[in-house]
Amino acid sequence: MCYNRGTEAAETAGAGLPQKGEKPRKGSGEMHNELTRKDLQMMREELDYRRITLRPQLLEAVKEARGFGDLSENFEYKAAKQEKNRNESRIRFLENMIRTAVVISDQAAPDTVGLYDKVTVYLEEDDETETYQVVTTMRQDALHGRISKESPVGSALLGKRVGDRIYIQVNDNYGYYVVIKAIEKGEDDGSVPLNRF
Incomplete structure (x- = not known):
């Protein structure tokens, strides 16, 4: 596997990515995730969707459900709140995965097993x-x-x-x-x- 940082994908993945040829720092307390450029692209697209489109929709659903009355017996409110919290959890997960990413190559020799083979x-x-x-x-x-x-x-x-x-x-x-x-x-x-x- 090749460690790589010279791409636009790696630069926008967040500060602290190892340089080309450099292994993740040991003892930093963080686990580094080996991901391809395409992984990072797909994760950023999902993150944008969840932040820009889904988050406002879910906040509106919580506000609307809050208006249905007593919150202790309001199923719609609880369900809307759970969905909002699930979205926020996924956002945090994706942000952390991107922040701790080490970009790897998906290329391998033609006669050997590589990624996506x-x-x-x-x-x-x-x-x-x-x-x-x-x-x-x-x-x-x-x-x-x-x-x-x-x-x-x-x-x-x-x-x-x-x-x-x-x-x-x-x-x-x-x-x-x-x-x-x-x-x-x-x-x-x-x-x-x-x-x-």
């Missing part, structure tokens, strides 16, 4: 194949086969080639072998959505 692996102990797409933590979704590059499987696959036999260390007591059968090169075109909570 789909990888078909043979699981030896189960005698079956599975296909995963390796993504950043902001786009992981195990139900749809999208695994984080920081997961045991994702980190083990990155940089490997077709035919490589890899040991996946799940925890101190368990691991298993996989063999890479195919790599379908992908790109960060924005088609993989951001995680929601």
